[in-house]
Amino acid sequence: MLHRILIVFLILLVQQGFAQQPDSKKYKITGTVKGAWGERLEGAYVVFSQDKSALSDKQGRFSIALSKGTYEVNCQFIGMAPFRETIVVTEDKDIVLTLVPRNFDLKVVEVTARPTTGINSTNMGSSYIDQKLMTRMPKLLGEADVIRTVSTLPGVVNAGEGTSGFFVRGGSADQNLVLMDDAPIFNSNHLFGFFSVYNPDILKSFTLHRSGISARYGSRISSILDVSLRDGNEDKMQYEIGLSPITAKFSMDGPISEKLTMLVALRGAYPNYVMKLFPSKNIKKSSGHFYDGNLKFKYKLDEKNSLTFSGYHSGDGFKFPNDTTYQWTNTLGTLKWNHLFSNDFTGTATAVKSIYKNKVEGISTGEEFELRSGIDLSQFKVDFGYFGKENHQVDFGAEVSLYAIEPGDLVPYGTSSLNRRTLQDDKGLESVAFINDEFKLNDKFSVSVGLRYSHFAKIGPSVTYVYAEGQPRSDLNIIDTLYYSSGNVVQTYHGLEPRASVKYSLSEASSFKIGYSRTRQYIQLISNTAAITPVDVWKLSNKHIEPQVSDQVSVGYFFMEPESMYEYSWEVYYKNLYNQVDYKDGATILLNPSLESDLLFGDGYAYGSEWLVKKNLGRMRGWVSFTYSRSLRKIAGATKAETINDGEYYPSNYDKPLNLNVFVDYHLWPNWKVSGNFTYNTGRPVTAADSWYWFQGQIFSNYAGRNQQRMPDYHRLDVSLNREIIKTDKAEYSGSLSVYNVYGRKNAYSMLYQHYYGESPSAYKLSVLGAPVPSINFNVKF
C-alpha cells in the first residue's frame, strides 16, 4: 500500500514539474560548475546580476529561469578564485563555469572554508570541510585525518584516543553512516584508530549531516559522513609523495586519454621499526601494520554520460606477543554512471560493494584457532535530480542493499581442544525509495520536504529462538527453535521517514531554520567496548532486535556577514530514540548464537544546543564551537535482570554535556602558517564502584548500576606550523610540524580500580596518549 502511495506521490510531483512550462518570457539557463580539473563542485553559489541566484547540486548542476537580457554571472567557491563572466540570454542555454583554484596565486588571500552552512539553503546541521582546510589542522603522527577533524565540529565528540569512533549528538559510533565515495565502511580504523581509512592526499571534501537530513540519506540514525575523493585531473599526469615518521604515501593522477582520467594512491605504515627500539619485551614483540590503496577512474563517454569507478582496498594487522593476532581488510568498490537526460534532468545509477573481513588468530598451545567474521554489502541505487520547474529542486530515487554478515566461524587447528563453531550467516535486504523537493516559496521562505520509505527483510537461512514469556531472555529459557530455509523471510520491518526543513530569511545576512527528520536503522554493531574493535559483531534486525528509530527536531539561527568575514550559527535540537541497545552485565558477544539474550533494549532521548562562531577571512581565521547537550537512555525490561538502574533514565555512554572546540589558523609570515586546535569536553559517564571487598583472597570493587559517575574532563591542545607550498619549475613542496597534546594532558580513556599492597584500593585512570606527540610530514608534488 505504502509503495503505491509513494509511487503516486512521485508521479504527481514529476508530472507537475513537466506540466508547468516556463513562462514564455523566460529562458531556462542550466549549467555545470566545475573545478579546473573537471571535478564537479557541489554547493557553489551562482549569482546572476546580483538578484537571481542558484546553488549547484551534488553533480555541480544548477538551473535558473531568466528573462531576456544581459547578465553578469558571479560564482564563488571555497578555495577557488571568484568567477565572473557576462552572458546574453536570448534562448535556453547550458553553460559551464570552470573555476580556478586560488592557490595558483598565493598573493590572493584564501578563504579558509566555505561557510559551514549556507544561510540561504534549507540544510542545517551539516558541515562541510575541504581537504585544504583539513591538512592545515594539527596532525597526529604526521597525518591529517578526517575523523579527527570531524570531532572538532559542533555536536561531535571523539570516542577517545586509540579509537576512530565518534559520537554525534548523543548517538553511538555505529549510528553514523561512514561513506567513501558512496560506499559504506564498516571499520574505519587503521592502527588502533590513530589513522582512518581516508588518505588525506586524495581527499576532495567531506560533509557531515546531522540534522535536517535530506531524504536522500538514511540507514543510520545519528549522522551521515559523506566523504568524496578527488577525480584524476584532466590536465596532466601529476605525482605526489608524502612522508611522515611512520607512514609513506604515493599518489598519481591525470588523464590517460582525452576522455579517461585516473587516480592511484598507495599508503603504508611501518611502526614496527620504532616498536623494536623499546626496552620492554612486550612492546618489542608486538607489531602492527596497515596499507591501503585507492584506484579511481573517470570516463567521459560523451557530454551527457560519464562513468566513474572508485575502488579501495586496505589491510590491517596487529599482534600482541605470544598471544593473538588481529587482521582485517576492507574492500570497497563504487561504479557510478551519471547521465544527463536533459538540461534540467540528471540521473545517477550506482552499484556499490563493501566487504569487511576480519580474522583473529590464537596461537597459544592447546587453544590454537582462527576466527573469521565479516560483512558483505551489495548495494544498487538510482537517483535523479530534476530542476525543470522554477524554484524547485527535486531529488528522487531508490536503493536496494543486501547484507550478508558472517558473525563468526571458529576453526581450531594444531593441538587445539576447541570444537569448530560456526554461527549462521545473518542476511537481510533493505529497500528504500525517497523523494525530496527543495523549493523556494518566495524570497524569504524556502522549504525542503522529503519522504523516505524503507523496508527491511531479515532472510533465511536462520535459526530463531523462542524464549519463555515473562522470564528473562537467556539461553536457559529457550522453549522452541524455529528454522527458516535459505531465502525465506524471517521478519520484516518497514516505515516512513518524513524529513522537512524550512528556511526563513530574516534579512540579507541572517536566516532562521527549522527541521525535522525521522531516521531508521536496521543494522547495529554489537560491542561492549567503547570503540569499534576487531572483535565486535555487526548484527541485523531480527525477530528479537527491532530497528532503531530516531525522531529529531532542530531549530537554528544562521548569520553571515555580507563579506563572509564572520559567520554565526546557533542550533538547538531534541531527539527521541527508540529501540536502543545496551548490554547485560558481563554479556558474551563473540560466537553467541542467542546474542539477543545478552542484549537489553530501551528508549532514550537527547537534546542540545550548539553555537558556532567562525571567521572566514583575514590573517587570522578559525572558529569557536560550543555545545551543551545531554543523551539519556532508559532500559526498563520485564524482569529485574533486564532492567538497568531500576528503569530510571541514566546517562548514555555518549553523554558528554559540555564540548568546546577552538580552531585558529594564523598567517605568520608570507609562507608560514601556524594553527592551533583546542578541545574540551566533559568526561564520559562510567560505572563506578561504591565500595571494595575481599573475595577469595583478592580485592574487588563493587560496581552497582550503570553510568552514575563521570571520568575526569577531557581537554587537549594541538599546534602545528605549516609551510605553504613552495613552487619550483618542477615540483611543489609542502610540509608541516605538529605537536599533538602540547601540554601533555593525561586524558582518561577509562577508569579502573586497583589495589596496591599497603594502600586502600582506589580509582585510577588509563590514558592512551598522555604526553605531547610531535610529528613532522613532508609532501612533494610533481
Add this chain to the structure above:
Amino acid sequence: MLKRILTFALVLLMGCIDPVDVDLDTQKKHLVVEGYFTNEAKLNYVRLSYSQPHSVPYNEFEKGAIVFVSSDAGERYSFRYDKAGYYYPEAGAMAYGVPGNTYWLNISVGNKLYQSAPVKMQEPLPIDSVHFEVDEQTYAFEGVRENQLYMGYNVLVDYKDPAEYKNFLRWSFSTQYEVNTQPWDFIDPWSGQPAPKECCIQCFLHEKLELLRVADDRLVNGRDVKNQAVLFMPFEKYLAVKNKLTIYQHSITQEAYDFFRILEQQKNSTGTVFDPPPAEVKGNIKNPANEEEQVLGFFDVSGVSVKQVTILRSELTYPAPPYKYPDNCEALKGATRQMPEGW
C-alpha cells in the same frame, strides 16, 4: 640521535595509569558472603565480611552471625566462627554434601536474615592427568606492590568433557612446599651490616591458592580437553625444593560460572580499548525481607574431584636459579619447621 628521538616519541604514545579522585559520598557498605559447600569436607567454609568505602583501607569481618547450610534431603550443617571472618562446619570432617542434593545457605546477623538461592550439587568431573609447561607470566607475591615477570610452571589439566549436558568448571588449589634459606647472609636492616644468623634453613609452608579461573564447554563440548591451563606457579619460592600440589576440580552451576566469569573479567580488566566496561556482579544471596539490599558474594555448591602431584626441584625442566632469602626461614609468613607427615 634519531633513534633516541623516535624512541622518545613512541614512549610518549604508550598508555599510563594515574590515580583519580572518587566521589566518596556515594560510597556504601554491604555484607559480603564467600560460601563454599562441596563433597570434600575440608573445602567447606563460609566467610563473612563487609565491603568498605574506598577511603577505608581496612577489612571488616562479621563475627557474630548464625550460619547454617540446609538441603532438600533434610541435612543441616551449622557453622561456627573461627577467626578473620571464617566460619567452619561444627561437624568437621562429617560436613560434606552429596552430588544431586540441593543446598542453600542461611545467615542471620542481628535481626536480619539472609538466604542464598538453592543450588544443586553437580556430579564431579575427574581430572585425567596433570602436566606442566614452562612459561613466563606476571605475578605478584603477597606483600609485593607490583606485578613482576617470573618464570614458572603453567599447570595444565586434561579431562573428558561429557557431551550430554552443559558443564561448568572451576579450580582451586592447595600447596605444601619446602624452602631452604640462607640465614648466614642476613643483613641487619638498621645498621646495614652483615649479621649472620644460625638458624634456620629448612621450613615448610602451606597455602591455599585461590584463582577465579572458570571454564565452560561452549567450545569444547564432548571433547577430550587437553592442556587446560588452570594455574601459574613461579619457580621462585614455590619450587625451591619440593612441592605437593593438590588440584580441586569443581563442577559448578551456570549461575556460579557467570558469577566467577564476571569477577575474573573484572580482575583482568586493564581498562583498554578491548576491555568491556566493568559490570555489576550479581550474586545469589539476598535478604528476603528487603530485596533492595545488595548482598555481595556467592554461595557456591560444587562436586569436587581431587588430584595431587609432587614436583621436585631436581626434576624441573628449566634451569631456575635457587631461591634466595637471606634470613631465618621462619621469618617467612606462615612458615614452620615442622615437617609435614609423609614428606
